Amino acid sequence: MAKKDKSRQKKFDTRIDFTPMVDMNMLLITFFMLCTTMLKSQTLDLALPTNDKVDKEEETKIQESNAITFILDATVDKTGQKASNSKLYYYTGQGNEEGAALTDITFGNGKDQIRGFLQERNKDLLKEVNKLKERWKKGEIADTTYNNEVKKAQARQAQDLTAKRPIVIIKPTANACYADVVRMLDEMQISKVSTFMLQPLNKQDSTLYEQKVGHALGAK
Numbered sequence: 613m614a615k616k617d618k619s620r621q622k623k624f625d626t627r628i629d630f631t632p633m634v635d636m637n638m639l640l641i642t643f644f645m646l647c648t649t650m651l652k653s654q655t656l657d658l659a660l661p662t663n664d665k666v667d668k669e670e671e672t673k674i675q676e677s678n679a680i681t682f683i684l685d686a687t688v689d690k691t692g693q694k695a696s697n698s699k700l701y702y703y704t705g706q707g708n709e710e711g712a713a714l715t716d717i718t719f720g721n722g723k724d725q726i727r728g729f730l731q732e733r734n735k736d737l738l739k740e741v742n743k744l745k746e747r748w749k750k751g752e753i754a755d756t757t758y759n760n761e762v763k764k765a766q767a768r769q770a771q772d773l774t775a776k777r778p779i780v781i782i783k784p785t786a787n788a789c790y791a792d793v794v795r796m797l798d799e800m801q802i803s804k805v806s807t808f809m810l811q812p813l814n815k816q817d818s819t820l821y822e823q824k825v826g827h828a829l830g831a832k
Contacts, residue, residue, distance in 0.1 A: 676705050680733070681781045682726075682796065683714065683817060684788040685825075698792050700726070701824060707816050714824040719795060726796075730803035733778040737804055740765050766806040780808035783817060 685699040701714035721727045731738055741762055748758040769775050782796050793810075800808045813821070 678733075678777055678779045679706070679781065680704050680730075680778050681707060681783060681817070682717075683813065683821060684782065684784040684792050684796065685821075686785075686787045686789055686792075698789055699825075700792075701821075702729075703820060707820055712820065714820050719792075719799075726799055727803060730778055730780070730799060730805060733776075734803055734805060736776060737765060737769050737806070741804055762804070766804060770806045777807070778803075778805055780805050782808065782810050783813045784810075785813065785821075 681703055683701045685701070687697055687699060698719075700717050700719070702717050703712055703714055705712070717729065718725050719727075723729070723732070744753070744758055744761050744765075747753050748755070753761070769777050780800060782793070784793050797808075799805075
């Protein structure tokens with residue numbers, strides 16, 4: 613009869629107690645719930661018409677005087693390739709007034725550049741926004757309150773047909789760079805322009821463009 617091997621070790625059942633992990637998981641869940649920003653409902657701010665009675669002809673004149681049309685373009689070489697430098701022009705009103713012409717303008721913060729030009733036209737609203745910004749910097753109002761108050765100020769301005777404010781129309785040519793269009797939209801946000809839109813060029817724009825650059829749209 614063979615002898616038992618006394619050197620063989622005994623096998624023990626391995627058992628891990630996960631009970632403490634339950635408490636740890638609950639603590640982690642609680643921590644993440646408290647620190648996570650919950651999804652906010654997405655709402656659309658609508659600028660409703662004002663109730664003030666304004667003569668229709670007078671309303672048209674007011675809107676025309678506030679209108680600014682920007683034409684975004686880029687130089688094209690003899691081979692038809694777009695050059696790196698952009699060309700920007702603007703006119704005020706409808707552009708069909710006597711002596712109407714495109715004016716050169718560039719991106720930048722200067723008085724004669726796009727941001728300075730827009731902020732001068734929108735100085736009434738920006739004055740109100742700057743007061744809110746000062747209160748925000750001092751900690752008197754929270755971020756959410758500041759953003760909501762700015763939106764309300766823009767909505768009030770959009771409803772007031774007699775307010776001096778820029779109504780911007782952005783019209784890119786076929787040669788315009790996508791980056792310039794995005795940059796223009798950024799300028800609208802920075803200058804707090806409440807009313808702006810993208811539109812294609814019309815016949816009047818093409819005429820002003822041809823008078824400015826010496827050739828028709830699309831010609832090399």
